[in-house]
Amino acid sequence: MVTDEDERRELALSQLDSVVERRMRVDDELLDAMAYALECKATRNEVARRVPVLSRPTVLSVLNLIDLKDEVNRALAEAGIPVPTSDGTEAVWLFIVSKPRRGLTIQHDSNTLEDGGEPGSPGRRAAAERVAGKVVPVLYDAGFELAAGKLRLTRDDAATAFGDPESTLWVLPAQKA
Numbered sequence: 001m002v003t004d005e006d007e008r009r010e011l012a013l014s015q016l017d018s019v020v021e022r023r024m025r026v027d028d029e030l031l032d033a034m035a036y037a038l039e040c041k042a043t044r045n046e047v048a049r050r051v052p053v054l055s056r057p058t059v060l061s062v063l064n065l066i067d068l069k070d071e072v073n074r075a076l077a078e079a080g081i082p083v084p085t086s087d088g089t090e091a092v093w094l095f096i097v098s099k100p101r102r103g104l105t106i107q108h109d110s111n112t113l114e115d116g117g118e119p120g121s122p123g124r125r126a127a128a129e130r131v132a133g134k135v136v137p138v139l140y141d142a143g144f145e146l147a148a149g150k151l152r153l154t155r156d157d158a159a160t161a162f163g164d165p166e167s168t169l170w171v172l173p174a175q176k177a
Contacts, residue, residue, distance in 0.1 A: 030051075030058075030062075031062055031065075031096050035066050035096070044063055048063070061102055065096045065102065065103065066096065068173070069096055071142075072139065072142075072144060072171055075138055075142035075144070076092070076135065076139075079134070079138040081135055081138060092106055092108060092109060093106070093107050094171070103171075104171045105169065105170055106171050107169070108131060108165050108166075108167070125165060129163035132159050132162035133159065137155070137159075139158075139171065140158070144173060145172050145173075145174045146158040146161070147169060147170040147171075148169060
């Protein structure tokens with residue numbers, strides 16, 4: 001039997017879920033707006049000054065992630081790998097993630113894997129492995145590493161992991177030896 005206390009608890013949890021979802025959406029919008037302002041030649045200081053003081057640490061870390069994303073985009077573009085394009089070629093997506101862990105992720109553009117067949121098919125995996133075979137060496141040669149969760153992957157392990165069409169890996173600057 002459901003009590004009034006149970007109903008209040010469920011209502012409170014539902015409200016909490018709603019607020020968390022809105023907060024994550026707003027964080028994503030902030031990231032997008034900051035990146036767009038920089039693309040439109042706003043300076044880092046102009047961007048940082050427009051964010052409330054309580055969010056300044058967030059701004060600095062996001063600006064660093066935008067720089068990292070630009071570096072990765074540049075390295076891939078110089079190697080002829082689209083990030084992404086609409087010309088039907090194989091591509092990858094780079095996303096700056098705000099919550100729950102802030103960072104830069106890379107994943108396959110599922111539209112470019114469709115030539116390989118349905119999700120779960122060997123052809124789709126072969127297409128993802130072909131993309132991984134191009135992307136992973138470029139990233140590692142350019143001074144980046146991929147990670148699954150918090151585990152940094154060797155070049156070979158990264159190629160295997162990114163060969164999974166559903167994989168999402170973290171892009172990190174390589175650790176200094």
